[in-house]
Amino acid sequence: MHVELLIILTLTAAATFVVVVASVGLxxxxxxxxxxxxxxQRLYAHYSEILTRILLAELPELPxxxxxxxxxxxxxxxxxxxxxxLAQLPRSRRAFHRRxxxxxxxxxxxxxxxxxxxxxxxFFYALDFVDEQIALVRDRRWWIRAQAARDLGLLRTxxxxxxxxxxxxxxxxxxxxxxxxxxxxxxxxxxxxTIFRLMHSLSTWTAVELSVVVMQYKDQAVPCxxxxxxxxxxxxxxxxxxxxxxxxxxxxxxxxxxxAENYPNVSVRAKAIEALGRLGDERAEGLxxxxxxxxxxxxxxxxxxxxxxxxxxxxxPVLKRRLLNGAIPEKLVAAxxxxxxxxxxxxxxxxVAAAHPEPVRAVCEQAIEEAEG
Amino acid sequence: MKTTIxxxxxxxxxxxxxxxxxxxxxxxxxxVEDGSQALATAKTLKPALILLDVMMPLMTGFEVLxxxxxxxxxxxxxxxxxxxxSKEDEVLKGLEMGAEDYITKPFSxxxxxxxxxxxxxxxxx
Numbered sequence: 410m411h412v413e414l415l416i417i418l419t420l421t422a423a424a425t426f427v428v429v430v431a432s433v434g435l436x437x438x439x440x441x442x443x444x445x446x447x448x449x450q451r452l453y454a455h456y457s458e459i460l461t462r463i464l465l466a467e468l469p470e471l472p473x474x475x476x477x478x479x480x481x482x483x484x485x486x487x488x489x490x491x492x493x494x495l496a497q498l499p500r501s502r503r504a505f506h507r508r509x510x511x512x513x514x515x516x517x518x519x520x521x522x523x524x525x526x527x528x529x530x531x532f533f534y535a536l537d538f539v540d541e542q543i544a545l546v547r548d549r550r551w552w553i554r555a556q557a558a559r560d561l562g563l564l565r566t567x568x569x570x571x572x573x574x575x576x577x578x579x580x581x582x583x584x585x586x587x588x589x590x591x592x593x594x595x596x597x598x599x600x601x602x603t604i605f606r607l608m609h610s611l612s613t614w615t616a617v618e619l620s621v622v623v624m625q626y627k628d629q630a631v632p633c634x635x636x637x638x639x640x641x642x643x644x645x646x647x648x649x650x651x652x653x654x655x656x657x658x659x660x661x662x663x664x665x666x667x668x669a670e671n672y673p674n675v676s677v678r679a680k681a682i683e684a685l686g687r688l689g690d691e692r693a694e695g696l697x698x699x700x701x702x703x704x705x706x707x708x709x710x711x712x713x714x715x716x717x718x719x720x721x722x723x724x725x726p727v728l729k730r731r732l733l734n735g736a737i738p739e740k741l742v743a744a745x746x747x748x749x750x751x752x753x754x755x756x757x758x759x760x761v762a763a764a765h766p767e768p769v770r771a772v773c774e775q776a777i778e779e780a781e782g
Numbered sequence: 783m784k785t786t787i788x789x790x791x792x793x794x795x796x797x798x799x800x801x802x803x804x805x806x807x808x809x810x811x812x813x814v815e816d817g818s819q820a821l822a823t824a825k826t827l828k829p830a831l832i833l834l835d836v837m838m839p840l841m842t843g844f845e846v847l848x849x850x851x852x853x854x855x856x857x858x859x860x861x862x863x864x865x866x867x868s869k870e871d872e873v874l875k876g877l878e879m880g881a882e883d884y885i886t887k888p889f890s891x892x893x894x895x896x897x898x899x900x901x902x903x904x905x906x907x
Contacts, residue, residue: 454794457794457795457798458798460795461795461798461799461802462802464799464891465799465802465803465806465891467806513795516793516795517795517796517799519887519888520793520796520887520888520889521799521888521889521890521891522888522889522890523889523890523891523892523893524890524892525890525891525892526888526890
């Protein structure tokens, strides 16, 4: 009895001890964290203040046509006190200070432009932050890699282009997206070529972001989009097809035709056919007529839709055949495409409706009603 | 006497940068970090111009602008909105609500000072 009581008491005391030690540890940990955070905030404010002063410091105006080296010399003079201040710090503290300074620089980069931003970029290079930032693009944690890729773009660090290009093949989509945006920010429309060649598995969000960029450049982006049709990744090919159709530039017709005829994946061929219909160029008519009479039902449907959108009079016989011989969904698409062909198409629909029983008649009447309504 | 400008901007580093720039340009600057402080300070201080960030905690720039334009004491004060570059709808909304002008982020501090100067010139005419 005594032994059992002793064991229970010992266990209780041990458990209490563990709980107390853990609680004290937790409190100490939180206190240390809070202290570090406060220290970091103080340092951030300190370096923001210094940056504000040197970013906005008035400099003697240089004569027009002066080499940029003279301007950089002026910037270097502004930076010297800060460099000296950092150099005096012990190694362990210096890293902490540099982190706060780098964060402040990145935050400024987000909101500044003009000569002030040029100055900031110079400071970033001159304080040797670029290599540190490039190393972060290879960090094992994806969010650090994504942030580093974004920050390199904000600071327009062209030396990082190789690292950012490599990040286009990162396993994490957010890293790829940030790298893509940074590259475009620095290298402009031509960088789309590299992006299309290296990007893979475009997420919906990335595609939306990329489409905004493409629409800014529009016609200038067409050669890159045409080249992107031969990208190794299908999501990139589909994106390029969609954008070519959206921009509506006729130089997209030939590469789209080649894709619609030869691409191994039917989904991509169907998308190319749809895009050709949206472009509405007569050079695609032969291919569309051929696809509308072909053996693949998906391609037939897309080709008929495209012919309907374009209103091609010589498609009437093919469409009539599909109306009579296809399954119900195909009959409906063929009937709508005929209706889109104007009076000739509507006349054929009326004749077929009068000569054939259900369901052909109902489909024809529906298409006529839709066209007239 | 120096012309007084009120800055409402929640990001500390940008608030300080604008404050520094405008002070160096010869203005008396009062800076606050949220919308409600901006409204209260505008009523008591009656600044010559307000530089108002659209995205702020507690009250957005639009809410502050609407309140300023409804108040007889503050409705004549010109307001410059600070907005994100990609948000054209924000700019239009702000101008329709009575903002004098707008500045998009990222911005050039020199251009900001010039815009402030111009807006003040227009309001004193």
